[in-house]
Amino acid sequence: MNRRGLLFMFVLLLCFIGVYLQPVISYKASPQTVQPTTHKEPPSTTLNTQKIATEGLAVWIGQSITQFEQFFGEATSVTESGFGFQNRTYQTPEMSYLEIVTTKQKINSIKVLRVGELDITPFHFRMDLQDVTKFTTISPNVTFTFQGASYSLELMEDDMNYRPLVAFENDSYAILFFDHRQPSSGLYSVMYLDAETLIKLSPYLITEGADLHYVAQKDADWEQINRQNMAKSLNTMQRLRKDLGFERYQTDFETQKVSEEMLTLFLENPEEILSTERLQSLQRVARHEEHQTWVLSNKEAKNILDTIDSSATIHFEMPVYDPIFTILSWYNNPYLVTHLYFEELESIGVAFSKENVLVLFQEVKNTTESSD
Numbered sequence: 578m579n580r581r582g583l584l585f586m587f588v589l590l591l592c593f594i595g596v597y598l599q600p601v602i603s604y605k606a607s608p609q610t611v612q613p614t615t616h617k618e619p620p621s622t623t624l625n626t627q628k629i630a631t632e633g634l635a636v637w638i639g640q641s642i643t644q645f646e647q648f649f650g651e652a653t654s655v656t657e658s659g660f661g662f663q664n665r666t667y668q669t670p671e672m673s674y675l676e677i678v679t680t681k682q683k684i685n686s687i688k689v690l691r692v693g694e695l696d697i698t699p700f701h702f703r704m705d706l707q708d709v710t711k712f713t714t715i716s717p718n719v720t721f722t723f724q725g726a727s728y729s730l731e732l733m734e735d736d737m738n739y740r741p742l743v744a745f746e747n748d749s750y751a752i753l754f755f756d757h758r759q760p761s762s763g764l765y766s767v768m769y770l771d772a773e774t775l776i777k778l779s780p781y782l783i784t785e786g787a788d789l790h791y792v793a794q795k796d797a798d799w800e801q802i803n804r805q806n807m808a809k810s811l812n813t814m815q816r817l818r819k820d821l822g823f824e825r826y827q828t829d830f831e832t833q834k835v836s837e838e839m840l841t842l843f844l845e846n847p848e849e850i851l852s853t854e855r856l857q858s859l860q861r862v863a864r865h866e867e868h869q870t871w872v873l874s875n876k877e878a879k880n881i882l883d884t885i886d887s888s889a890t891i892h893f894e895m896p897v898y899d900p901i902f903t904i905l906s907w908y909n910n911p912y913l914v915t916h917l918y919f920e921e922l923e924s925i926g927v928a929f930s931k932e933n934v935l936v937l938f939q940e941v942k943n944t945t946e947s948s949d
Contacts, residue, residue, distance in 0.1 A: 626713075626714065626716040626742060626743070627744070629743065629745060629746065631745040631746045631747040632699060633700070634697055634769050635751060635769050636747070637684050637687060638684055638687070639748075639771055642682050643682065645677070649667065650667065653666055653668050654666050656805050657798070658898065658899075659797035660794065660932075661792070665679060670692075672690075672691055672816060673689075673691045674688070674691075674813065674901075675687075675689055685773070686768060686771070686899075688769075688905075690765065691820065700753065700767055704764045706738070706755065709743070709753065715737055717731060717733075718730070718731060721748070723772045723773065723776065726786055727785060730775075730782065730783055731781060731782045733782070735909050736780075736781055739754070739755050739757070739908065740753060740754050740909055749771055749772075750771075751767055751768065752768045753767055754766040754909075756821060756908065760822075761822050765817075777790055778898065778902060780902075783868060788868045790865045790868065790896075791898045793932065807833075807928065807929050810934070811828060811925070813900075814925065814927075817904070817908075821918070823920060826925040827922060827924040828926075829924060832924045832925065832937060835885060835937060836926030836928040837926070839928070839935055840893070840928040840933065842885075843873075843881055850873075850881055858871065863895070871895050872893060873891070873892070878891050889937050889938060889939040890938045891935055891937050893935045894934055895933040896932035896933075897929075897934045898932060900934070921940060921941075922940075922941045923938050923940055924938075924939040924940075925939070
């Protein structure tokens with residue numbers, strides 16, 4: 578009985594040894610080639626702007642201005658831009674503003690400032706960036722196709738914080754303008770626009786795509802257009818000053834005259850103000866060889882001011898095709914916020930010459946009533 582038990586245990590042990598050692602013996606007898614670890618690239622982190630449902634004023638982009646005015650009434654003024662499009666403004670409450678840009682009766686862009694009765698869904702004035710992220714992604718990259726060509730735009734950090742871009746399913750876009758100061762923080766303006774206007778105005782860095790630009794019309798009445806742009810720009814800046822909680826700018830004949838003299842002086846003799854390199858840069862932008870905004874540096878601006886013997890501050894920029902869009906963009910320009918958000922009373926002059934603009938800021942020592 579004991580011998581049988583020991584024999585059984587011996588056989589069972591051999592079975593266990595065979596079962597557990599077989600894989601090891603097999604592995605050592607015929608080792609498999611070890612495959613090198615494949616390095617997988619991480620998935621792309623490029624976040625392209627997602628399109629949201631078309632609603633609010635976005636539905637009118639690309640539509641007939643005649644149809645729009647059947648719903649909202651006729652424009653109170655229609656002016657020529659000198660660049661192939663018309664500007665139409667409409668009756669709104671005192672602190673509001675509505676301007677529509679049209680080409681051949683088709684709506685290219687719509688700009689609104691606090692127009693409460695108009696539907697700007699899904700946006701609302703004074704909303705913050707967090708409100709926007711509830712229904713779309715604020716992305717640093719935007720890609721689209723226009724007339725068979727691919728385009729890519731890149732938004733910088735300031736762009737995403739102060740004027741992010743939202744895309745709609747009807748291939749229109751909205752630039753949202755934010756103020757982040759308390760207590761007036763939030764959305765204060767929206768610009769709806771089509772793809773062509775987005776390319777030509779170039780509010781963001783274009784990293785891919787053919788250059789498109791506006792061309793000045795030779796037969797345009799530039800004297801009248803310059804005056805209209807000056808008046809419209811002053812009114813918009815005054816409206817924004819009041820809306821943002823600051824005292825309105827003082828306007829007077831002398832400040833306006835000096836701003837026009839400075840602009841003329843610079844445009845007629847830029848070589849006296851700029852270095853050779855900077856002059857060539859200005860000329861390339863003027864010839865549309867470079868698609869970018871050209872502005873005077875602080876040192877160059879001081880050179881102009883010294884010729885007038887003025888202690889003021891100036892800002893020169895070109896090209897400016899749409900003055901209201903340009904002014905709205907200034908509020909995320911770190912070089913201009915000092916004066917746009919300056920709490921003390923200033924006198925202001927705005928001078929235009931086609932696509933060139935110069936703004937003169939002069940601190941007022943003795944507070945007087947504005948002639949505006």
